Amino acid sequence: MTAEMVLQIVLTVAAGLIGVGLFGALSQQTIVMVMMGLELVLNGVLLAGGAAWYFLAPELPDAQMLVVVALVVMAVEMAMGFAVTVAFYRARQLDMIDMASDLRG
C-alpha cells in the first residue's frame, strides 16, 4: 500500500470524527453533550496532525506542535465549559442551551 493511500485513509477517519463531532455539537441540547461533540472535532484534528507529521513533513516539528496545541485547546475547552456550566446552573438552574438562547451573540 502506498504511503499516500495510508495518509488518505487516516485523514478520512479524521474527517469522519470531525463530521460526527460537528453533528453532535450542533444537535445536542445539553451543554455537556455539546462539549463532547467539540471534543470529537478536536480528536479528528489530533489525528490529522499526527498523520500530517508522519506522512508529509516528519523532518519538521510543526505538525507535532499542532497536536500539542489541539490537546491544550481540549483542556481549555473542558475547563471553561464546565465553569460556564456551573455558573449557568447556579444562576438559573438550567442545563440546556435552549434555555440560554438570550445569550445569543
Added chain:
Amino acid sequence: MLSDLSGWAITAVAVLGVLSVAAGVAVFVVDSMARATFALLASFLAVAGILLALDLVYLAVVTALMMTIEMAIMAVFMIMFMMNPAGLMPMTMVHNAKGSAGTGAGAFVVLVVGIWTIDWPTRDTSRPADSTRQLGEAIMGSHMLVMLVIGVGLFATILAGTVLATARGRYDRFGAGLTAQRPDDPVPGGLPR
C-alpha cells in the same frame, strides 16, 4: 512510494480508525450518559493508538493519559448535570437533528473530496530518530513562542474558571466597594477580610 509502515501497523491503523469513528457515533446514540462518556474515551484511546503506530510515542501517551482523566471528570459532570444520567428512561435531547446531520455529513463530504483529490506531496527527507526529542527541542527552541502563548492561555483559563465557578466572591461578601465592616454571609462566622 510505498508506505514504510509494517503490515501490522497498517492493520492496526485501519482497525483503530474504524473503532474511533464507531465509538464517536456511539457517543450520540447510547442513552446512558456514563456510557456516552466512556464511548468518547474509547474514541480518544483509538486515536492515541493510531498516533502510537505513527511513531508519535510521546503524543500518544499524553493523549491517552490526559483523555482518561478528562473523561473521568466528565463522567462526574455528566451525572451531575444530565436529567437522565443512567439512561434508564430513553429520551432524545436534540434539536434541529436533520440540519445538524446535514451539516456534519456535508463537512465530511467536503473534507473527503479534498483528501482524495489532492495530489499529496511525497516525502523525500528522512524521519528523525526520536520524534519526542524533536518535539522537545522545538518546544524549548524554535517554537518556544507557541509554548509561551499556551502557558499564558492556560493561566488565563485557571483564573477565568475560578471566577466563573466561585459562588460568592469578596464583592458579594463586602459590597461593591469592599467597604462593609462585617462580611454579609448566609451563615455568619466566615473568615474576616
